[in-house]
Amino acid sequence: MSSFQEFNFSKRLQQGLSEQGITKPTPIQEKSFSVIKSGSDMLGIAQTGTGKTLAYLLPVLDQLKYSKDPHPRVLIVVPTRELVVQVADTAETLCKDLNLMVLGVYGGTNINRQKEMLSFGCDILVATPGRLYDLVISRAVQLRAINKFILDEVDIMLDLGFRFQLTNIFDLLPERRQNIMFSATMTEDIEAFILNFFTNVTKVSVALSGTPLENITQTAYAVPNFYTKVNLLRDLLADEDEYRKVLVFVSNKKSADLLAGTLEDTFGESLGVIHSNKTQNYRLRSLEQFEKGELRILVTTDVSSRGLDLDKISHVINFDTPHYPENYIHRIGRTGRAKEKGTSILLFTEKEKPLKEAIETLMDFKIPEIAMPEDITIATQLSPEERPHKKEAHNPLTYTDSDAPGPAFHKKKEKNQKTNQGGSYRRTIKQKYKKPKTRGDKRSNNRKKKK
Numbered sequence: 069m070s071s072f073q074e075f076n077f078s079k080r081l082q083q084g085l086s087e088q089g090i091t092k093p094t095p096i097q098e099k100s101f102s103v104i105k106s107g108s109d110m111l112g113i114a115q116t117g118t119g120k121t122l123a124y125l126l127p128v129l130d131q132l133k134y135s136k137d138p139h140p141r142v143l144i145v146v147p148t149r150e151l152v153v154q155v156a157d158t159a160e161t162l163c164k165d166l167n168l169m170v171l172g173v174y175g176g177t178n179i180n181r182q183k184e185m186l187s188f189g190c191d192i193l194v195a196t197p198g199r200l201y202d203l204v205i206s207r208a209v210q211l212r213a214i215n216k217f218i219l220d221e222v223d224i225m226l227d228l229g230f231r232f233q234l235t236n237i238f239d240l241l242p243e244r245r246q247n248i249m250f251s252a253t254m255t256e257d258i259e260a261f262i263l264n265f266f267t268n269v270t271k272v273s274v275a276l277s278g279t280p281l282e283n284i285t286q287t288a289y290a291v292p293n294f295y296t297k298v299n300l301l302r303d304l305l306a307d308e309d310e311y312r313k314v315l316v317f318v319s320n321k322k323s324a325d326l327l328a329g330t331l332e333d334t335f336g337e338s339l340g341v342i343h344s345n346k347t348q349n350y351r352l353r354s355l356e357q358f359e360k361g362e363l364r365i366l367v368t369t370d371v372s373s374r375g376l377d378l379d380k381i382s383h384v385i386n387f388d389t390p391h392y393p394e395n396y397i398h399r400i401g402r403t404g405r406a407k408e409k410g411t412s413i414l415l416f417t418e419k420e421k422p423l424k425e426a427i428e429t430l431m432d433f434k435i436p437e438i439a440m441p442e443d444i445t446i447a448t449q450l451s452p453e454e455r456p457h458k459k460e461a462h463n464p465l466t467y468t469d470s471d472a473p474g475p476a477f478h479k480k481k482e483k484n485q486k487t488n489q490g491g492s493y494r495r496t497i498k499q500k501y502k503k504p505k506t507r508g509d510k511r512s513n514n515r516k517k518k519k
Contacts, residue, residue, distance in 0.1 A: 075101045077130050080165040085126075088161065094119035095274045101127050103270050109247040111222075111262060113254050113273040115401055120220065120250045121158055128216050128248075129159070134167050138189030139213040143241075145197055145234070147224040149174040149348055150355060155220070156194045168192060175199045176348040183208040197225060197233040204240060211240050222251040223258055223394055231261075238265055252401065253394040253430075284404040288414040288424065288435045293454055294323075295447030297387060297415045298330050303444060304385070304413070305335065305365060312382045313358070316367045317399050319388035321345050326451065327387060328367045338364040370395055378402055385413045389420040393430040 071092055072082055085091070093101070096114035103110045104127040114120055128142055135141065144159075146152055156172030163170055171190040173182045175198050182199070186209050193200075193209065203209045219225070225234065247266055251258060254273075262269055291297045305311050318324045321343040328341035340354045340363040358366045359378060370390070381403040390396050396414075403410030414435060416424045428434055 072126075075105075075127075077126060078166075081126060081130055081162060084162045084165070090122070094123075096120060096272070097123040097126070099272045099274065100124065103272060104128065104246075104248060105131065107246050109266055109269045110249065111269050111271050112248075112250040113252075113271065114250070115252055115274075115397065118274065121155055124218050124220070124248050124250065125155075125159055125162060128218070129162055129166065129168070132166075132168060132191065132216075135191065137213055139210050140171075140190050140193035141213050142192040142216040142218070143200075143211065143214045144192065144194045144218040144220065145200060145225070145237070146194065146220045147196065147230070149176060149196060150351065151221070152194050152196055153352065159192055159194065163192070170194065173199050173203060174348075175202075179203070179206075197230040197237070201233040201236060204237065211237070212242060214241055215245050217241055217245050217247050219247070219249040222249050222261070223253050223255065224398065226257055226261060235265075252397055255394065283408065284400055284410045284412055286400065286412045286414070286433075286435050288416060288437045289440050290421075290437060291415050291417060291440060293417060293447060294451035295330075295449045296444065297417075298327065299445050299447060300415065300440060301385065301387065302331065302334055303441065305331075308364065310382070312364065313361070313380060314365045314383045314385060315378070315381055315399075315402050316365060316385045316387050317390075318367065318369060319390065321369060322452075323388060324367050324369055331365070331367070335365055339367070340365070341367040343369040370399070380408060381410065383411045383413060385415070387415055389414060389416045389423040389427070391423060393423075393427040396427045397431075 072085060072090075075093075096112060096118045100110065100112055100123040104124060112120060112123060114123075124144075132142060144155055146155055152172040152174045156170055159170045169190040170192045171185055172194040173186075174196045179199070179202060182203065183206070186203065195203075200209075204211065219234075225231075247269070249262070249269075289300060291300060301316070305314065316327070318327055324341050324343045328339060331339055340358060342351045342354045346354075354363065354366065355378070357363045367387075384400050384403045386396065386399060390399065400410075400412040403412065414424065424435065
């Protein structure tokens, strides 16, 4: 493997890398550096945890020189708030000796404070699509000076429904710019998106789309229902030596709160939960506590699967099977980072089996199934989502076609069958004189009478 010196990065950048203990580039970094330095548009396909952030930051910062222009010259768009904080922190660390200003903006915080910070100017702007679009619309930031446009986690942004904001942002960017995009998966939707907006894009790939990382051991348990999953999860997590640092993924916010509440009595202060309804400070504080080891277990939605660099996670447990197979790749990529060994466990019900099969098709890999331990209690209680939903037969807001009301049960009386035809005098005049060629033209009407 080569070293960073071979790519002729500035001594200040190399010193910043050595201070962080980063000595050798990863495969995606090796392939990306020369393409980005050449100024060509690029799409990088690589699994999460392979160093994509440095793959674009290092060559961009190496070419970015000091300028008095207050408007940002590099725009980095990422899907989540946590990823904004992470990328901005990494860029600031590398820029501390380069006299470059970095600013991160995202939703969930005071937009007026962000407008104030933007008024002082910055060189590199890191943003989520929604907040960036709001700031552009309010004219708090101008994109006319952007010469490097970076889209990180493209597949996730499309999944989260940011296509509208991205399309409008493209229209405001200068035509002469370099586009740099990174994604963990390559789907038909991404392919169509790239073809619609970009031309002559150089593709750089270090793995086939959807292939699992070799240093992650994957297993699966077939489990009948939600609360049996809870019993199995409680049994697994009881081994603190084995399950040292665990991310538990669920499909939505309600499931996250329900699961965390169920496990709280057993694991107490070693358990945390984050999702999009939690405040930004709470989410960042929980991630920091989890990173430091103050929390051993973190229950979360896919908000934590989007490119976050969390070190030494021993296990990723998919409590719910994701509906999009690509999300499974992002989830398990939280473990087994930087050549560390990691373990992924998938819990699936009979209803979720087709979702598991879709994941296996994407990866071209059969996830080995393990028999559930015999001492695990099979729960009879069902979660709110698993309970059958009874329909009210006579509720007019919920009736089906079979419940819909039919015609009236009696025939209308003769006086009620009459229709309003405009009055007898008007009908008589109309029948006698017909419709005049020119309304109100007496000569025309008189001519018709004589005939």
